[in-house]
Amino acid sequence: MLSLVIFLPLAAALVLAVFPGIKDRAARWVWVVVAAADTALVAGMWAAYEQPPDGGLAFEEQVTWIPSVGSSYHIGADGLSLPLLALTVVVFLACSIYALREQNRPRAQAALFLFLQTSCLGVFAAQDLILFFLFFDLSIVGMYFVIAGWGHGNAARSALKFFLYTFLGSLALLLGFIGLYLYSEPRTFDMVELARLAPLNESPVAGAVILGAVLLGLAIKTPTFPFHTWLPPAHTDAPAIGSAVLAGILLKMGTYGFVRIAMPMLPAAWRDWAWVIIVVGVISVLYGALVALAQTDLKRMIAYTSVNHMGYVVLAVGAAGVAGGSDAAAREVAVTGALTQMVSHGLITAALFLLAGVLKDRAGTYDMDSYGGLARPAPRFALLFAVGAFASLGLPGFSGFIAEFQIFAGSIGTVPWVAVALPGILITAALFLLAVQRLLTGEVRGQSAQVSDLRTTELLSIGTLLCLSILIGVAPRVLLDLIEPASAAVVVLVGR
Template identity: 65%
Template structure:
């Protein structure tokens, strides 16, 4: 069997085993999940080490699947997808460690996360639109049950809102995919073949409508303003591990779709409407930052910063479309920065959501006004939160700085006004994280009982994510060397 297929379907096979064996002790389930997640992560690292480089696909497999519509089981990785595959495997491993303390319906919880790991990995390596759509839809189903089954007080309502919003987005995607299939000659759902054909090149308003359908589907998943309203309640009500996967992995499915599908397959339409993409990106940056500043709920605040950070990615890919005919270095910087931001945001925001889970376990609420002075009794917790907060606002030495520096440098020449406005988002983000840290960890304590510090399990699950953010911030070459050739290939396709 192809090694990429093993990486994708190993977690699902492990989930099936959990239900095939009756009366499995919770302790076994937890360690089974952890062992499978660790093995899958090790396999992904082996893929990275053995990756040949360049701008082509590696570990490719292409088998007949639904021949009547020219849809195949086509998998492969390149410099755009491999970093996200590694991010996905790493975050699911971190959540497996964090959930060693899980005691509510442990087998179902572990099986759902193993299922989610398979569909997430599958989406990032899919090179067929139908296969991509299947994984995209199944991720919605898996996360719906995580939120509804293990969330907080209003979890059912938040789960339904999440499902309906993102399901509407998936339907829009399906319409766009079918349109691309019908426009291709010969008809195909193969992403590589559609990229070669550019079936709607010079298609005028038809290409614009297809771009709109795909854009709505991916924008809801990202999410961007005005399609973001499902995100804050979903994050607020979800369990900590669910929020970490939702922010760190599932949101990237939207931004990945822009770079993998929309830009190379619909280059003419993308260039024509790139200014709209830029405007949406800037609005998302500023709206996410200012609304986050107004929040009293720590987890809800982090959720709105995700809208802000995803806005930087949208700004970058839009700017790359505006400068597609010139400034090759600038547009490559923008796209490379966008992909780097996907990885950076995944690491840092997943760590922040796990830290929010620690906060909830200590005080039973995310309301920042209910806390104070926690640094005195929980210095490790305070220290990790401070590192995560400073990483999120893009200070030098962290991965966020590398990503945002490339985004701003690559976007400034094409969209100077939009880029300057987006700079304000960094200032507001700095203000909101500093204020949140002061409220929770500094000043007088609001409780007579000292808060417990991080446990070993909590520390081992969260600290490596922040260490990786520092490693990328200080030694980014190993990541950029992987992303840059693939970014250049996408831009060459878009400039045709």
């Protein structure tokens, strides 16, 4: 079933590419139907998921691929990957519905996003490093063409910057993967086997070098400070659905790599460098929030909040490497919070970028000073933007609160001084409240008179993402029951 989930969108993309006679309207609906079918399949996997008695993978498939280097087509799902597979199909489904009115080459756009969906799903399902790298690089290629082909402003330049930065990161990642392969005995690229072996535990210098390569590749993708400079222009110039996928899904490939690859395969090196990782996380939290506060461009503001929110994840996984054996419970809470934050950020930020796209579509600008009093001409837009803003600042009742509470409870319980990152929450609250005041309140002014309210497709796509954030905030066990056993397993592996 998992192979069907991964490759169904690719098959549909090939159909759209091979048969140019397919009309634009039909192409849009093909994307929606395939995305909905993939979502139904992943929902079925979630409902049927049971943790294997040996703590291994569910829905596992393995076929010999490149036997000379110990690489196979090996996929599977567990509590680390299944939530992100679900996030991926939900965000792509929301984007497909949002794009139903797209007039700019909709058939090509649908085919490209279906290809991109396969590459994203492949990253989260891969259990072989070469397979992981293949899908990881394909996602970069897909997003490059999304930004360059459907972006605006300096889209070509932003797409090139995005590609060069992230491709450089992927090359560093490949070097790290080759290092893991060379130190393993027997030599293999199998991720399950490498996590079991931890081949560099007795080689601290080599372990540090290989961890550095892996972390560089993942940090650029996340992105963390100071590797974030490609992110604001890429978001600003990308189309709304491109920004939603970039923030909601592609950024999670970096943080997922921390818990799937770096922590379990290089536990000794991770513990040795945990303090550095924590410091990078704290800086990203505070820097992202402060720079976002200074923005007048709505899309750039949301982009910098991604640096802030991903900083919480980095902080938490770093803290999980510092704690001693007596702090296992705190480490588990921190890792659980990091995984919850990945899902929460994906839902909320994708919704906010789609809302920003509505303003660009109606009035042609993201400049917040060009708007005011939007609550009067566009009450549904105002309602969803306010909900998204409160969700992103971590208000109780939303998934962001569940994630950030666990991150700080686990991290402070392990490393008390990380409380210096707490002002990041206050700054984030301030910047979103200011954005709400600028855009929604007061008299109708500037471009606001041109902004018509949300259409049915926009309301459905954005509202679904925010409703899922509320569901997790109100009934978190839906997600936590899946994540917590996986978090405990990661803590055991990194503590070896």
